[in-house]
Amino acid sequence: MNSLEVRRLAYAYPDGTQALFGVDLSIRRGERVALLGPNGAGKTTLVLHLNGILTAGHGTVTVAGTPVRKDTLKEVRQRVGLVFQDPDDQLFMPTVRDDVAFGPANAGLRGAELDRVVEDALARVGMLELADRPPHHLSFGQRRRVAVATVLAMAPEILVLDEPSSNLDPAARRELAEILRSLDVTVLMVTHDLPYALELCERALILSGGVIAADGPTRKLLADADLLARHRLELPYGFAIPDA
Amino acid sequence: MGAGHHHQLHLPGDSVVHRLPPQCKLLAVFAFALVVVATPRERLWAFACYALLLAGVAAAARVPPGRLLRRMVIEVPFVLFAVFIPIVGLGERISVLGLSLSLPGLWAAWNILAKATLGVAASVLLTATTEPRAILLGAQRLRLPSLLVQIAMFMLRYLDVIVGEMRRMRVARESRGFEARDLRHAPVLARSAGALFIRSYERGERVHLAMLSRGYTGRMPVVDDLAASARQWGLALALPALALAVWGLTW
Ligand SMILES: Nc1ncnc2c1ncn2[C@@H]1O[C@H](COP(=O)(O)OP(=O)(O)OP(=O)(O)O)[C@@H](O)[C@H]1O
Ligand SMILES: [Mg+2]
Numbered sequence: 001m002n003s004l005e006v007r008r009l010a011y012a013y014p015d016g017t018q019a020l021f022g023v024d025l026s027i028r029r030g031e032r033v034a035l036l037g038p039n040g041a042g043k044t045t046l047v048l049h050l051n052g053i054l055t056a057g058h059g060t061v062t063v064a065g066t067p068v069r070k071d072t073l074k075e076v077r078q079r080v081g082l083v084f085q086d087p088d089d090q091l092f093m094p095t096v097r098d099d100v101a102f103g104p105a106n107a108g109l110r111g112a113e114l115d116r117v118v119e120d121a122l123a124r125v126g127m128l129e130l131a132d133r134p135p136h137h138l139s140f141g142q143r144r145r146v147a148v149a150t151v152l153a154m155a156p157e158i159l160v161l162d163e164p165s166s167n168l169d170p171a172a173r174r175e176l177a178e179i180l181r182s183l184d185v186t187v188l189m190v191t192h193d194l195p196y197a198l199e200l201c202e203r204a205l206i207l208s209g210g211v212i213a214a215d216g217p218t219r220k221l222l223a224d225a226d227l228l229a230r231h232r233l234e235l236p237y238g239f240a241i242p243d244a
Numbered sequence: 245m246g247a248g249h250h251h252q253l254h255l256p257g258d259s260v261v262h263r264l265p266p267q268c269k270l271l272a273v274f275a276f277a278l279v280v281v282a283t284p285r286e287r288l289w290a291f292a293c294y295a296l297l298l299a300g301v302a303a304a305a306r307v308p309p310g311r312l313l314r315r316m317v318i319e320v321p322f323v324l325f326a327v328f329i330p331i332v333g334l335g336e337r338i339s340v341l342g343l344s345l346s347l348p349g350l351w352a353a354w355n356i357l358a359k360a361t362l363g364v365a366a367s368v369l370l371t372a373t374t375e376p377r378a379i380l381l382g383a384q385r386l387r388l389p390s391l392l393v394q395i396a397m398f399m400l401r402y403l404d405v406i407v408g409e410m411r412r413m414r415v416a417r418e419s420r421g422f423e424a425r426d427l428r429h430a431p432v433l434a435r436s437a438g439a440l441f442i443r444s445y446e447r448g449e450r451v452h453l454a455m456l457s458r459g460y461t462g463r464m465p466v467v468d469d470l471a472a473s474a475r476q477w478g479l480a481l482a483l484p485a486l487a488l489a490v491w492g493l494t495w
Contacts, residue, residue, distance in 0.1 A: 053453050074459065082457045088405050089450040094377040094397060106459030136404040154458065 001065050003029045003158045003186040004050065009059035010210075011045060019045040021210035022059065027158070029064075032180075032187040034197035034218055037207035038232035043190045044085075046207065047160055050188075051080040064157045078107060081151030081185075083161040087143035091135035096127065096146050099135060103154040121153035122146075125179050141172030148179065158186040165193045194222055194235050206231050253315065253371040260479070261305035261373045265472040266382025268480035269374055273366045275484035279491055280362045285355035291362070293490040297483060298365050305373045315368040322360045326353040376400050385470050390463055397464070398451075406444055413440060 004027040011020040019042040027033050037043050048054040049061050052068045061068040068076050084090045093099035100118045109117060122128040125145040135143055144164065151159060164180070165173045173193075177200055180187060191197050197204055197218055204218040208231040214221055221227060223241055228234065235241075256262075261269070276294075283290050302312055333349020371379070377400065384393045413436050424433060472480075 048453070051457055053456060077457055077459050080457075082454075084450065084454055086450070088402075089447065090454045092398065092401055092451050092455065094380070094400055098377075102455075102460075102465065103458035105465030106461065134401070136401070150458065 001029065002026045002062075003031070003064055004188065005060075005062040006046075006049075007060045007062075009046070009049060009056050009061060011049065011054060011057045013045075019210055020049075023207070023210070023212055025205055025212055025215065027186060027188060029157075029186055030184075031203060032189070032201045034201035034204040035188060035190045035207055036192075036194065036197060036204055036221075036231075036233060041207045041231075042210045043207055044162060047082065047162055047188075047190060050158075050160055051077050051082055078154055079157040081154055081156030081159045083144075083147050083151055083159070083164060085162045085166060087135075087140070087147040090147040090150060091143060093135070095132055095134055096122070096138070097131040099146065100131075100150050100153045103150060107154065117153050117155075121149040124152055124183070125149045126175075141168050141175070144168065144172070144176065145179065148176075152183070156185060158188060159183065160188045160190075162190045163192065164189060165191060165196045194233065195239055198222055198241065206233070208232075253368075254375050255307060255311065255372040257306055257373065259305045259373070261301060261369070264373075264476055264480050265385075265470050266374050266378040267385040267470065268382075268472050268476050269370055270379065270382045270386060272480040272483050273370045275481065276366050276487050277363045279484055279487040280359055283359075283491055285351055285358070287494045290490050290494040291358045293494075294362050294487055295365075297486055297490075298362065298369065301369055301483060305369060307369060307372050311372070312365065312368055315372070316361070316364050319360055319364045322356060326356045329353040329356075381470055384464065384466060394464060402444075402447075405447070406440070409443060410440060 004025070006023050006025045009020055009023040010018075012018040023042075023046060035043055035046070045054065049056055049068070050063070052061075052070075052073045055070075056068075063076050063079050066072050066075055066079070091099050093102055097118060100121055101114055104114055104117050119128060119131070122131055125148050127142065127145050127149060130138060130142065130146075135146060138146065148159075148161075148164075159180075161180075164176060168176060173196070177196065180189075180200055187201070189197070189201060201218050204214075204216070204221050205212055206214040206221065206227070213231055214227055219241060222235065280291075280294055283294075302309065329352050330345040330349035331343075333346030333352065335346050335348040337344050338347055338350075339345070374382070377397075380393055380397050380400070383396070384390065417432070417436065422429070422432060
């Protein structure tokens with residue numbers, strides 16, 4: 001079964017801006033996929049459909065066999081872990097521990113079982129020692145890691161990250177890559193960081209002008225200079241795709 | 245985004261008072277304040293006993309007296325107000341150190357000062373021995389309106405973020421040569437304040453999305469097991485109970 005199926009998804013914002021024009025994609029369980037595309041391509045809009053925060057104007061989204069609908073929202077939000085771009089938007093509780101506990105507690109966990117889930121999630125991102133600190137006293141990279149832990153604690157079927165490497169220093173960026181690689185979940189990663197996509201994701205999608213413009217092995221897409229140029233994507237200066 | 249100054253109120257410790265569940269302490273302080281306010285101002289002995297009771301709590305909590313006094317500066321406006329009443333007050337006058345003061349004014353000033361001081365001291369003891377977060381959990385536990393508790397919780401969390409945003413906007417203004425020198429610059433500051441409001445509002449929307457994504461349905465899940473034992477309730481409510489006893493004895 002596929003972790004994620006999106007069929008002919010179209011969406012216009014209330015002010016009339018048409019952001020998605022019929023997106024088709026499917027992601028198999030356990031795959032790590034990069035979602036690339038220029039500013040304004042509709043990546044964030046697409047991501048917000050995956051757990052039903054925005055509702056499709058047209059088309060369908062299916063998560064692990066469950067269609068995203070009003071009556072399935074609770075189940076879908078448990079299965080899709082969304083990590084927002086700004087960790088300050090994601091971490092809203094007074095302490096790291098409370099924040100990580102928020103999702104599983106909404107799902108009904110309490111007591112020792114809740115503690116175990118929270119500590120396990122924090123340990124997976126190496127943040128267990130900081131559990132009782134308030135989020136605003138952490139560094140940006142630490143907050144990003146805690147943000148990942150908040151969704152890991154919900155044991156999601158698919159982890160969706162919006163620009164996870166933005167604003168991280170090189171060491172924090174590498175540490176996050178190690179964490180993501182160590183996880184045994186399906187990952188969809190929105191990013192402008194093409195080398196990061198190459199490093200972490202075997203497959204990539206290019207979203208451009210509200211449709212999927214390319215879908216294939218990351219290495220192959222990034223080697224196609226014409227394709228990249230058509231969609232305003234650029235490799236960093238001096239970056240050459242290393243031999244496999 | 246440096247350490248939030250709002251955490252300085254709390255004095256970490258491990259005393260009996262620190263360990264009491266927050267809802268017990270909240271209720272105790274509230275009941276104590278009620279008794280104090282209900283005490284007629286002429287019963288000087290009662291107020292002295294109330295002060296002694298608080299001193300006892302401070303000693304049990306190992307809050308140094310100096311710290312307690314420094315935290316009480318928020319009371320200063322009341323003090324200033326109280327000082328004026330006897331000077332401008334009407335009625336029978338008496339002469340103190342060559343100053344002619346109104347007697348009813350003196351009683352009114354004493355009434356405000358004594359009650360405010362006792363109330364503030366009790367609150368300072370509460371915040372010194374209870375983390376801000378625990379106070380909110382206690383309020384939730386006492387079934388205060390959930391919306392109010394959530395608002396307070398978000399203020400606690402986002403105060404630093406908003407102060408940081410304000411600072412970044414000021415740096416941005418000043419690096420482009422702006423200096424607020426007189427009233428003519430007020431419109432610029434007003435526009436900045438407007439932008440700050442919109443930024444904060446939009447952040448609120450994004451936070452709400454993040455909460456929905458993790459299954460929020462309008463109520464904060466109560467995760468901490470804050471159940472208080474009868475002994476803990478008894479211990480906490482000893483303060484207002486003793487105050488009530490003083491009130492009765494000085495009748
Ligand atoms: N709340 C909104 N109301 C109206 N239009 C919006 C809104 N949010 C985004 N848009 C528009 O929808 C389109 C897609 O935006 P989206 O945020 O999905 O792009 P993106 O691919 O995430 O871009 P970026 O790489 O800059 O994050 C853009 O044209 C944008 O202006
Ligand atoms: Mg975006």
